[in-house]
Structure formats: C-alpha cells, structure tokens
Amino acid sequence: MILTTEEERLSETFAALANPTRRAILARLAEGEANVSQLAEPFDMTFPAISRHLRVLNRAGLVTQGRQAQYRPCKINAAPLEEISVWTEQYRSIWEASFDRMDDYIQQIQNNQKDENADD
Numbered sequence: 001m002i003l004t005t006e007e008e009r010l011s012e013t014f015a016a017l018a019n020p021t022r023r024a025i026l027a028r029l030a031e032g033e034a035n036v037s038q039l040a041e042p043f044d045m046t047f048p049a050i051s052r053h054l055r056v057l058n059r060a061g062l063v064t065q066g067r068q069a070q071y072r073p074c075k076i077n078a079a080p081l082e083e084i085s086v087w088t089e090q091y092r093s094i095w096e097a098s099f100d101r102m103d104d105y106i107q108q109i110q111n112n113q114k115d116e117n118a119d120d
Contacts, residue, residue, distance in 0.1 A: 013080040016060035029076035
C-alpha cells in the first residue's frame with residue numbers, strides 16, 4: 001500500500017501522540033510556550049530524552065522551536081491536530097449510532113426492571 005503525503009502526516013501525528021510523555025508535553029504547550037528546561041521539569045528523565053520527544057513532536061509538525069539568542073522556546077502547532085479531527089469526523093456517524101443502540105438497550109433494561117418491580 002502506497003501512502004499519500006496526507007496519510008503519512010496522519011500516521012506520523014498518531015505515532016507522536018501514542019506516547020503519554022509527548023501528550024503531556026503538548027498539554028503543557030497548550031498553556032503557552034516553554035523552553036526545554038520548563039518542559040522537562042515534571043518528568044523524571046534527562047534533557048536528551050526530552051529532546052528526543054521534542055524531535056518526534058517536531059517531525060510530526062506538532063511543535064515548533066524558535067531561537068532567540070540562548071533561549072529556544074517551543075510552541076504547539078495545532079494544524080496536525082485539526083487534520084486528525086477532520087479524519088476522525090468521517091467516523092462520527094458510526095460511533096454515534098453505536099451510542100444510540102447502547103442508549104436504546106439501557107432504556108429497554110430499565111423499562112424491564114420497572115415492569116418487574118411493578119409486578120411485585
């Protein structure tokens with residue numbers, strides 16, 4: 001199977017998001033820019049390890065790193081997250097139909113329990 005550029009970007013984004021540390025880094029960056037030291041604070045890992053996570057996020061286009069003298073601020077780039085949102089939207093009707101069937105089933109069980117209690 002040959003992947004298109006769009007499919008490759010989605011795969012890279014999903015792969016980057018598969019790691020809980022990288023998701024936590026993105027959550028922190030959603031609050032505002034931060035440098036590597038600030039991003040490393042809550043984790044028990046080395047700067048090189050955090051830098052590797054940032055490289056993966058950068059490659060997926062989820063993070064950009066600027067350069068201001070010695071300061072290298074990281075910022076979140078939401079565009080790849082929007083692409084995921086667009087991709088998942090095509091499946092919305094499937095999961096909503098599933099939830100609707102589950103709601104119907106729960107309602108049926110509750111009605112049966114009410115009927116049984118009324119008979120007692």
